Amino acid sequence: MDKPGSIFIGAGERPQELLLKYANRHGLIAGATGTGKTVSLQIMAEAFSRAGVPVFLADVKGDLAGLSQAGTPNPKIDERVAKLGLEGYKPGPSPVIFWDLFGEKGHPIRTTISDMGPLMLSRLLDLSDAQEGILSIVFQIADDQGLLILDLKDLQALLTFAAENAKDIGAQYGNVSSASVGAIQRKLLTLKQQGGEMFFGEPALELADLMRATWDGRGTINVLAADRLMETPQLYSTFLLWLLSELFEELPEVGDPEKPKLVFFFDEAHLLFDDTPKALIDRIETVVRLIRSKGVGIYFVTQNPIDVPESVLGQLGNRVQHALRAYTPREQKAVKAAAETFRENPAFEVTEAITQLGVGEALVSLLEAKGVPGMVDRTLIRPPASRMGTVSDEERRATIAASPVDSRYNDSLDRESAYEILTRRAENATQEAERAKAVAERERERKRAAPRRSNRQSTTEAFTKSVVRTIGTQIGRALIRGILGSITKGR
Structure with missing residues (x-):
């Protein structure tokens, strides 16, 4: 043969x-x-x-x-x-x-989302040029911040992050339209429903x-x-x-x-x-x-x-x-x-x-x-x-x-990646905001609880201040007369 x-x-x-x-x-x-x-x-x-x-x-x-x-x-x-x-x-x-x-x-x-890359992923999702551009921005943000994009939830979390910080991101990477981000998210949802979630990870x-x-x-x-x-x-x-x-x-x-x-x-x-x-x-x-x-x-x-x-x-x-x-x-x-x-x-x-x-x-x-x-x-x-x-x-x-790879791929792994890191950041930011709110509320409560000092004077205070002012005035006049008398005699 x-x-x-x-x-x-x-x-x-x-x-x-x-x-x-x-x-x-x-x-x-x-x-x-x-x-x-x-x-x-x-x-x-x-x-x-x-x-x-x-x-x-x-x-x-x-x-x-x-x-x-x-x-x-x-x-x-x-x-x-x-x-x-x-x-x-x-x-x-x-x-x-x-x-x-x-x-x-x-x-x-x-395979991972990162390995697939924005070009082939854009084809898979049938994205427009503008949507493909946003996907490329998201991948660049992930690279710059050291965020792994392993599965669909990582990509979805990054897209949400980009939409919520569109103003800051736009100044550095380019315009991020919330409408385009929403369109990509919908297509990712469709891919997930078709079983794509099994493929990425x-x-x-x-x-x-x-x-x-x-x-x-x-x-x-x-x-x-x-x-x-x-x-x-x-x-x-x-x-x-x-x-x-x-x-x-x-x-x-x-x-x-x-x-x-x-x-x-x-x-x-x-x-x-x-x-x-x-x-x-x-x-x-x-x-x-x-x-x-x-x-x-x-x-x-x-x-x-x-x-x-x-x-x-x-x-x-x-x-x-x-x-x-x-x-x-x-x-x-x-x-x-x-x-x-x-x-x-x-x-x-x-x-x-x-x-x-x-x-x-x-x-x-x-x-x-x-x-x-x-x-x-x-x-x-x-x-x-x-x-x-x-x-x-x-x-x-x-x-x-009987396969030589029987146990290697059957169980999926889910290590820390973009989704977990961004979720933790959001939770920390929420906790910080809650702590700041609590501190401000306590300060307001302290001010409300402190005793107010009255602006009205008591009879004793008024009398004392009057005596002091009178004495001060008399001493002042005496000093002036003494000075003027000395000047006159000198002449």
């Missing part, structure tokens, strides 16, 4: 083998619903795992969970095995770790746990339960973009390794690009272009190649194109666009072949020596060794219980 340094995808005129050395040059799996995209993703994930390469993929429909279980005998599979001459084919499970942002069908995946995901290998050298396949997550597509796409960005920022440069360090499969890839601001599209393009030097391969899975921007599509060297329909103008455009991305094969017309492919067939073009695209070939895709379909609740629970 797989030769050293490559993985066997299927065969047409010749075997189609994906060279591990060029697997970090990214790829595309495309095709209409029901044409076999999921199986192609499954057999590639299995093969990467056998080669010791960890894999991360989103299980949108629930059927990729079958990777954790051995396949069952099936006449159609036996027929394909014989047709492809797969010596040594044997059904078997792959090492799987189940993950779930909501913590229901796998280990919880968490600690312990945050450690990327090393996505890059595990088993004792026998197989790479772990990380399966993200995304059936519920798809109900909030903005959260789904923002999470995937965040994870990709984290890998890009944290992994060291390795150039072109002999095999990837990690492979990503982005199912329903169009969600990553729908209604996405240009700034984020540019970010995705940059990450896709540069992350290959970190040893990470990205494979987009979608119905039409035109779902992926041309700037990104041009960087996808390995292509598996299943059947497309050409009934509408848009579908015809997709067929033409897909055909133009392949290196032509004189044996058949690519545009026609795309619409004629059967289930389990694909047009395959993989990078060959020196990274040159191979000639497109009409290929029969190999069958997977694992189960094609979902798993029972008992099988899922058993896989989760």
